[in-house]
Amino acid sequence: TCCFSSRLSASETVLDGNGCNGRGLAVLKGTRFRRIETSVSGRHIFERVAVPVFRLRSPAAFRGRSAASLCWCITLAMAAAAPSYAQVTTEIPPPQPAGYNLPDSPSAQRFPSAIPLPEPGATKVTVESDGPQIWKDNKVTLDGNVVITYGGYRVQADHVDYDQDSGDVDATGHVHITGGAGTEIIDASRATLNVRAETGRFYDVHGSIGVKPTPHGNMYTNDNPFLFTGRVVIKTGPQDFEILDGSVTSCALPKPDWQLEAARFTVKDGKAHAKNTIFRLLSIPLIFLPYVTTPTAANQRQAGFLIPIIGNSSTKGLVLGEEIYMPFGRSAELTVGAQFYSRRGWEQSATFNLRGRGLDFVKAHYSGLLDRGYYQEQAVTAADGTTSTQNVYVNQGGEDMTISARKDFTPHTRIAGSAEYLSSFPYREAFTDNFNQAVSSDITSYAYGTHQGSGYVTAFEIDRYQGLKVVSTGEQIRIFHSPQMVGEVLERRLGTTPLLWSATSQFTMLKRSQGTASTQDGFASNLVSRLDVHPRLSLPFQLGGFSFRPSVGLRDTYYNHSRQPTPLPGPPPTEVGASLNRLVTEAEMEVRMPTLERTFDTSGFLGRLLGSEAKHTIEPELHYRFASGVDNFAQTLRFDDTDVVANKNELEYGFTQRLFLRPTKRRDCETGETPSELDGKCGGTRETLRWKLMQRHYFDDTFGGVIVTGRRNVLDSTLDFSGVAFLTERRTNSPFLSEMKLSATDHIDVEWDMNYDTHAGKFTQNNTFLDYHTGNYFGGMSYARLNAPGRFTTASTTSTTATTTSLTSDFSQLRFLLGYGTPTKPGLSAAANVGLDLKLEQVQYATAQLAYNWNCCGFSAEYRKYELGAVRNENAYRFNFTLVNIGTAGNLRKAERLF
16 A cells, blocks of 8 residues: 555646555655645645656655565656656645545546636635645645735745635735735735735735836836835725825835825725825925825825915916816816916816717816906097096906817717807906917807718708907907708719719808997898708719819809998998809819829938938829809808809919938848848838929909909918918919928928919918927927918008008017927926017017926926017916826916927
8 A cells, every 4th residue: 555646647746645644755855836725625736846856755664564565656656756746745634525535446547637626706725835835734834935826916925824724824024915906016024814805914014006016117007006104004805904104105115205104094995094194295294184085096086175376477466276176986077276366366267077988078168267457557539639648447357168078979970069158358368378379369169960871971060250350449250150051972973874973062040240349240130041052073084194083063052141242441241131042163174193203322422311212203283173153242141161152264283292211220120131132121211301382373363253452352262272362453373382391300390381472472471390309309490471461451641552451461470499308207307488579579478497307296397478469468487396196286287388
């Protein structure tokens, strides 16, 4: 009778001590082993980790056996160990359950399965160690790099005592515990825990939730990491615990930038609570907090007061503010706040955000100012013509509210909208922190819904436009579409013919008002209905490498009202009740010529600059348009681009040039082949230069007799070609339109867009953009020049024939931006920009920002200057101090950064 028997598979060894009765003991030496415990039976499963050296030890009782018996045991043991090897403990494993019997012969199968199944709901526990495992009465003592895994947790320690029946674990020496739903990490000197209840007590703890170690440092697994230390940490549940004499932070340990210290922290339901807390910044105690709470769960947000807002302004005075943050579930949040300006009054604000599924969202923002106003000296002219200076009261208070939303019902059906209400243009100009918004004189609102499928599109839209046209008088224009129904058939084949047809239809109710608040809006005082139907038919074909696309169409537009025109400058045109119908016949021919291309060998000196090869392409194009039937242009009410359709007989011609270069620095491909073997395919090519040059020739220079000399004429022929309204008289050619973009390297981009008017002999539009970025350095420059006709021109009162043009069409502006660093990484960052009005020779705005970031806190300071005429001349000093997962103190907001 052998002292033990075993059955082995390719990956495991099953050892059973039943039948040994202390008569013998077998030990496999020289390997690391792992024991898997289940609660089905008393059997123990060991998995081989390394190939061992096999040895056999026999006690004195075993030595009395004959040599044949000893040989028989050795033979059975060697035969059993042939597939794999294992190591067993120096104690006899616990006895098997009652009723367990040995097989009748050594060849009989002992177990129906090598790995017993666990009981329902049982916790599977795996035990590993480098040193010996001593079992006694279902209790085991392990030494030497002990590893215990259970329920998603992994416990490492130098020494562990484990009770299989109760699930209690007592670990000492370099205790390291990882796992759990929140990616928990606990380092302690000692730990007592229960693997079934997931409770325990830990001593001298450094721990974290939401932090994952990597070879390159710690990585946050969520937006809300929680790190803590404590003399004792008591775990009362899977995700609930208490921290005694400890601290919490979101910064890397052991030297966090900020931390909260307290005698007891209670972590429950994804939040940590504490009383009588000390807030430390850079190890310096700053604030005593009677009660604090902070979230610990992933993506957990918490309501509460944000850090106060502090700033200073030359026009607003001292700025003090506070905000309250309120989350609503995981997808919505509300921030409400107020700011006190010592020189002006109270400003209120509120911001709401909701994020739904996919692209669904809702964003809303409100701001308002209760302005105390101020007195400003102004020149006042009396009835007798005398001029005096008086203090005039100025109040710039107002309200501004914006909301935008989108909802997708299906991939082909959605609704969306954006709306803004502004009670006063001076309020936005004087108090907004965004320069582009401060100088904007337009307010647009819209809401639409659309459905598309199988080449058909149906949509509805409601929109409103409000624009300030004359600042001195407050004259505004308001245009309202309510509603606009649109149907469109995308291009499709007509039966079995090669013809393609498409159509659009539109029914709209419109309203327009123009003037000041004190004048009567006489233009489109009632809703005007407009019906527009536009079918088209085309026949695309190719011939000799040329692509041709001739097309014809009809456009019928009906208005139930029309207008009585008046000369400009002068009062607005008036609306009359007579209906109007416009039927336009259209014909077009688009010609695409073959692309001309040539590849040049730029090896040698040019190769250092351009690379080994350069490809140049030229894409010429022609587009002829004809339209006839507009004989009532002056009587047509004006709401949008549908109403400025006019007769035309024009030819558009031009070309697009492209220059493709290979990279000057080439590297081997991942396959190991050299670039020469792949003919340069490894680096590819890039479009380095693109230059588009276009012009239109007008065979009908009067556009059906609608051109009025001496004023700006806006027609569809100019709207779809250039942003400059250049039609002030009869002319046969449009300005040259040039668009050039140069990507010199991966770090430099240059763009130059311009309109050159050969008729006037000047650049009517000239815009230049330069962008540079390399490493942490970045910079940019832009120049904008507009010298185009204004709303109208008036003849000079002198004997000369010179004319004066509206000032809104003649300006020259220059912008600069320079910077280093990034506000999201540790270290120093600095940036500055400035906007210059070259026409008025003054600074419009200037900003300089300086920031320094530590591990999880940062400081930023800013100086900002505004020069916006009489409405705003301000010098503002702002700053913020940011603590990760705590908040930001100050009034320098993220959207206003230069980086």
